[in-house]
Amino acid sequence: MSNSHDRAGLSATQDLPSQRLSVPLDRPFELDELVLIAAALTDASTVQVVLSESGRLRCHAQMGPVSLEVPLESAFYRSTIGAHGCFVVADALEDPRFVADELVLSGPRVRFFTGVALRTRAGQCLGALCLFGGLPRQLSAERCEALTLVARKLSESIEARRALSPAQRPDAARQQMMRELRRATEGGDFELHYQPKVDLRGNRIVGFEALLRWNSEVFGAISPSSFVPLLEESGLILPVGSWVIEQAIADYQHWISLGLDVPAIAVNVSPIQLADEGFLHEFEKVMSGSGALRSPLDVEITEGTLLDNTASTIRKLNAIRSMGAHIAVDDFGTGYSSLRYLAHLPIDALKIDRSFVSMMADEANNLAIVSSVIALAHSFDLDVIAEGVETIEQRKLLGLLRCDQMQGFLYSPAVDRNGIGELIVAESNAATHRNRTLFTGDQTDVLYPERRHHSARSRR
Secondary structure, three states, X not given: OHHHHHHHOOOOOOOOOHHHOOOOOOOOOOHHXXXXXXXXXXXXXXXXXXXXXXXXXXXXXXXXXXXOOOOOOOHHHHHHXXXXXXXXXXOHHHOOOOOOOHHHHOOOXXXXXXXXXXXXXXXXXXXXXXXXXXXXXXOOHHHXXXXXHHHHHHHHHHXXXXXXXXXXXXXXXXXXXXXXXXXXXXXXXXXXXXXXXXXXXXXXXXXXXXXXXXXXXXXXXXXXXXXXXXXXXXXXXXXXXXXXXXXXXXXXXXHHHOOOOOOOEEEEOOHHHHHOOOHHHHHHHHHHOOOOOOOOEEEXXXXXXXXXXXXXXXXXXXXXXXXXXXXXXXXXXXXXXXXXXXXXXXXXXXXXXXXXXXXXXXXXXXXXXXXXXXXXXXXXXXXXXXXXXXXXXXXXXXXXXXXXXXXXOOOOOOEOHHHHHHXXXXXXXXXXXXXXXXXXXXXXXXXXXXXXXXXXXXXX
């Protein structure tokens, strides 16, 4: 019976003989070359390099006769990015974690799987190297180590390509990107997606972060890390930032009109916006005209904003808080702000950068940093939000460290207005809420013994 499954699914006839592999890995490689090397190491019939982009997985390089589409929520992908090093499933039909997976039961009928997470030097998860086979097999420790090295080379290549994106090159392509940004600003071609902030004690949505998205007709989907610096450099961040605030309020009002109980939306405010003389008046006008019974917006500022710790900055932050908005410091730990500022700055929360969260289960230093930041923030009566939470292990560690909230793919990627509406509806359903807690594999009251919760919101 297993043979018929193999013939109906992944074919092994196109595997490359691994004994022929004799390639030094000390030179630059194209993605396709590294895919072939990975296939040779594992005798896999299908190899994919999948990257996480805008809340979904996209295949950037592939070898094999079968076109597989790995869902973002796939147990194979989740297990891969949560593993340290090479993740191997010798026989999916014999593994209770994957025996019911759609890739095993239908379509390609996967039996063998190997995956390695792709990460930047800073530890940010890019995606995964995924290898599939129709026949069960084992993988030696030596080949796992070699495959991990291939994945490292893939990560370096992908990171280098992104560093050379049109937005960062001082050439004609960069100028074209700038022209397209101006057109997008004038034509309203941006959109907002929202990612939930989830309370780690009750596993419920307590807020959203508005994230700017741009799908250019010329360049395709562009990472905000590529185009936002250009918005700031050109001054376009002012009109785009105003649009973000207005659109977030409009979406908030839309959800309220549907009878939904909506928590506050956090909008990112650039130092350039904060320095603009008209910003406070604009923000107050939008807030007062929202018609909401509670503050519809919160504000997130970068840690770099704290470097300009002038009286003007503190005055403006105090003014924002006086309007009912709470202020969080984004990407905390990546800048150079003095910790002594936390005692008197008008802020309510710290967001731990994803680079620390992604590696804290693997590196003791990162775990120590996360633990110290949480303890420090609580000593100043600040909430702590962990960004980029992608695995159950990360969530459990954050719970044990008494982190207050999390954001990340483990709960939900950033989704559009309609998707968030569906999340809110599901959140209001008690049965759905109880079911969703099952993904943690534990009980939140075990992670959190009784303690007085220091919440910025409770103080107001």
